[in-house]
Amino acid sequence: MTSYPAADSITQSRALKDWVDECARLTNPDRIVWCNGSEDERRRLTAEAIEAGVLIPLNQEKRPGCYLHRSNPNDVARTEEVTFICSPTRAQAGPTNNWMAPGEAYQKLGALLKGSMKGRTMYVIPYVMGPLGSRFAKVGVEISDSIYVALSMRIMTRMGAAALEMLGASDDFNRGLHCTLGLDPQKRFICHFPQDNTIWSVGSGYGGNALLSKKCFALRIASWLGRQEGWLAEHMLILGLQNPAGETRYIAAAFPSACGKTNLAMLMPPAALKGWKVFTVGDDIAWIRVGPDGGLWATNPEFGYFGVAPGTSMKSNPNAMRSVERDALFTNVAMTADGDIWWEGMDVPAPAGLIDWRGRPWSAASGEKAAHPNSRFTTPMANNPVLSPHAEDPQGVPISAIIFGGRRATTMPLVLESRDWTHGVYMGATMGSETTAAAAGQVGVVRRDPMAMLPFCGYNVGDYLGHWLEMRKHIAKPPRIFMVNWFRKDAAGQFMWPGYGENLRVLKWMIDRIHGDAGARDTPVGRVPNAADLDLTGLAMSAAQVDQALAIDAGEWKNEMASAGEFFARIGDTLPAALKATHGEIAAALGVDATHRQAG
Numbered sequence: 001m002t003s004y005p006a007a008d009s010i011t012q013s014r015a016l017k018d019w020v021d022e023c024a025r026l027t028n029p030d031r032i033v034w035c036n037g038s039e040d041e042r043r044r045l046t047a048e049a050i051e052a053g054v055l056i057p058l059n060q061e062k063r064p065g066c067y068l069h070r071s072n073p074n075d076v077a078r079t080e081e082v083t084f085i086c087s088p089t090r091a092q093a094g095p096t097n098n099w100m101a102p103g104e105a106y107q108k109l110g111a112l113l114k115g116s117m118k119g120r121t122m123y124v125i126p127y128v129m130g131p132l133g134s135r136f137a138k139v140g141v142e143i144s145d146s147i148y149v150a151l152s153m154r155i156m157t158r159m160g161a162a163a164l165e166m167l168g169a170s171d172d173f174n175r176g177l178h179c180t181l182g183l184d185p186q187k188r189f190i191c192h193f194p195q196d197n198t199i200w201s202v203g204s205g206y207g208g209n210a211l212l213s214k215k216c217f218a219l220r221i222a223s224w225l226g227r228q229e230g231w232l233a234e235h236m237l238i239l240g241l242q243n244p245a246g247e248t249r250y251i252a253a254a255f256p257s258a259c260g261k262t263n264l265a266m267l268m269p270p271a272a273l274k275g276w277k278v279f280t281v282g283d284d285i286a287w288i289r290v291g292p293d294g295g296l297w298a299t300n301p302e303f304g305y306f307g308v309a310p311g312t313s314m315k316s317n318p319n320a321m322r323s324v325e326r327d328a329l330f331t332n333v334a335m336t337a338d339g340d341i342w343w344e345g346m347d348v349p350a351p352a353g354l355i356d357w358r359g360r361p362w363s364a365a366s367g368e369k370a371a372h373p374n375s376r377f378t379t380p381m382a383n384n385p386v387l388s389p390h391a392e393d394p395q396g397v398p399i400s401a402i403i404f405g406g407r408r409a410t411t412m413p414l415v416l417e418s419r420d421w422t423h424g425v426y427m428g429a430t431m432g433s434e435t436t437a438a439a440a441g442q443v444g445v446v447r448r449d450p451m452a453m454l455p456f457c458g459y460n461v462g463d464y465l466g467h468w469l470e471m472r473k474h475i476a477k478p479p480r481i482f483m484v485n486w487f488r489k490d491a492a493g494q495f496m497w498p499g500y501g502e503n504l505r506v507l508k509w510m511i512d513r514i515h516g517d518a519g520a521r522d523t524p525v526g527r528v529p530n531a532a533d534l535d536l537t538g539l540a541m542s543a544a545q546v547d548q549a550l551a552i553d554a555g556e557w558k559n560e561m562a563s564a565g566e567f568f569a570r571i572g573d574t575l576p577a578a579l580k581a582t583h584g585e586i587a588a589a590l591g592v593d594a595t596h597r598q599a600g
C-alpha cells in the first residue's frame with residue numbers, strides 16, 4: 001500500500017504514525033491519504049467524489065461550491081440502538097446507555113474491520129476541536145474510507161495542518177476509526193472507549209455516526225473527559241444577545257436533536273423589537289469551563305454547521321438560508337430541474353420537475369416527502385452573516401443564562417425560571433421531549449432526555465447529574481437556569497407560540513430577570529411570567545393567548561412528576577440525593593405522590 005505523502009514527512013507524533021500503521025494493517029487499504037485541509041485538496045477530493053457519484057454538482061451559478069449527496073436510504077439518521085459505551089464496567093456506562101465490554105467490542109468490530117479497506121482509500125483526517133490556541137482545544141484524528149466524511153470534516157472542524165501542528169510530538173489525541181463496510185445495517189456499530197480516548201464506527205456513513213468529531217468525540221468522549229478534568233461538554237447552542245444599548249450577554253441552550261438549536265442560535269429579531277441583535281457562537285455543542293472570574297465560559301468546538309434542512313426558510317431562519325448560498329454540502333434534500341435545492345417548509349412552492357432525495361422524479365400526488373425529514377446541510381460557520389466576533393475567541397464567552405428545552409405538545413409552559421442551581425439541574429435532569437427524525441425509530445414519542453444528552457452522555461447519567469451539581473462548588477458566579485418550550489399545542493393541534501424570531505421576547509425576559517426588573521409569579525414548578533411581564537410589542541397574539549402558552553396545568557403536572565419519578569427510579573443508586581429531594585419537594589407542593597403515575 002502507498003501513503004501520500006509519507007507519514008514521516010507529515011507528523012512528529014510517533015503515536016500517530018504507529019496508530020495509522022496499526023489501522024492500515026487491520027483494514028488493508030490500497031492507499032493512504034493524509035488530509036492537509038488545503039484548498040487544492042478540497043478541489044481534488046471534490047472532483048474524485050463527483051467521479052465516484054458520491055457528490056452531485058448543484059447549479060454552480062446559483063450555488064457556487066455546493067454539492068448534493070444522496071445517502072443510502074437505510075442510512076439517514078443516527079442509530080442509537082447500535083451505539084455503545086464500552087467502558088470497563090456496565091455500571092460506568094449506566095442505565096441509559098447500551099454497553100459492550102471493551103474486549104468484546106474490539107474483537108467484534110476488529111473482525112468486521114479486518115481487510116475492510118481493501119481496494120479503497122484510507123483518509124487520515126487530523127482535526128482540532130475548539131479555537132486554535134485555546135485551553136479548551138483538543139486534537140482528534142479520524143481514519144475513514146469515506147470521501148464524503150473527509151470533505152465534511154473539513155467543513156465541520158479545523159482540519160489538516162493546524163491539527164498536526166497543535167499535536168506536535170504528543171500522543172494525546174482522540175483516535176477515531178471509521179469504515180463504511182458497504183453500509184450494511186447488520187454491520188452497523190458505533191463504539192466508544194472513553195478510557196482509551198478511542199472511537200470505532202462501522203457500517204454507517206451518516207453524520208453523527210460517521211463524522212466522529214461531533215457527537216462521538218465532542219460529546220460522548222468529551223463529557224467523560226469533562227468529568228475527569230472538571231468541565232462540561234454539552235449538547236448546547238451558544239448565542240450572543242445584544243440589547244439596544246449595545247451590551248451583549250451570552251446564553252447557552254440545550255434542546256434535543258431537531259428541537260431548535262440551530263434556529264435559536266441564528267435568530268432574526270422581530271422588527272418590532274428595535275435595536276436587538278443575536279450573534280451565533282455555536283449551534284450544537286458547547287465546551288464549558290469555569291473562567292478566572294468564577295463564571296462559566298463557553299466555546300463552540302466545531303467549525304461548521306450540520307443543520308436540519310426541512311423547515312428552514314427565508315422567513316423562519318434567513319441567516320441559515322444565507323449560510324448555504326455557497327460552499328455547502330447538502331445531504332438527502334430534493335433537487336430542482338435547474339440543479340438547485342428544495343425541501344418541505346422552505347416557503348417556496350415545489351417547482352415542477354423536482355427530483356426527490358432518493359433521486360427519483362417527485363410529484364405532490366405521491367404523498368411522499370421530496371426531502372428526507374432529516375435531510376441536512378453542512379456549511380462553514382464563516383458563511384453565517386450573524387457569526388459572533390467571539391466565535392473563535394480562545395477564552396470563549398461568559399454565560400449569563402443556561403436554557404433547557406424540549407419539544408412538548410402539553411404541560412411545559414413557554415418559559416420557566418429555576419429557583420437556584422440545584423432546581424435548574426433538576427429541570428434539566430427531568431426534561432422530556434418528543435423523539436424526532438434525527439434518530440432512527442419512532443417519531444413523536446415523549447421520552448426523558450436529561451439536558452438533551454440522553455443519546456450523547458459518555459458515562460453513567462446519575463454520575464453526570466452529580467457532576468453538574470458538583471460544578472456549582474467551583475462557580476462563584478453561576479448563570480441562571482431556565483426551561484423553555486416552543487412547541488406547546490392548543491386543542492386544535494396548532495402551536496400556541498409562533499416561535500423562531502419571536503423567541504427573542506423570551507430571551508429578553510430572561511436577561512431582564514437577571515439584570516433588570518421583569519416580573520414573574522411563583523408556582524410549585526418554578527417562576528413563570530404573566531403575559532404582561534413579556535415584551536409583546538407588535539406581536540399578533542392576545543395577552544390571553546400568551547397566558548395560555550404560559551399556563552401551569554395541575555393535572556398535566558401530576559403525570560409529568562410521575563414520569564420524572566419513574567426516570568429517577570430507573571437511574572437508581574447513582575441519582576444524586578439533592579435531585580431526589582427536589583423532586584419530593586415539588587411533588588409535595590403540587591400535592592401529588594412523587595413516585596407513582598396518577599390515574600387519568
Ligand code: GTP
Binds near residue numbers: 308503
Ligand atoms: P440538531 O441539529 O438535530 O441537534 O437540531 P437542532 O436542535 O439544531 O434543531 P433545528 O434548529 O434544526 O430545528 C429543528 C426543526 O424544528 C426544524 O424543522 C425547525 O424548523 C423547527 N423549529 C425550530 N425552532 C422552532 C420554533 O421556535 N418553533 C417551531 N414550531 N418549530 C421550530
Ligand code: SPV
Binds near residue numbers: 206215256257439
Ligand atoms: C443531532 O442529531 O443532534 C445532530 C445531527 O446534531 S448528528 O450529527 O447526526 O448527531
Ligand code: MN
Binds near residue numbers: 256257258
Ligand atoms: Mn445536535
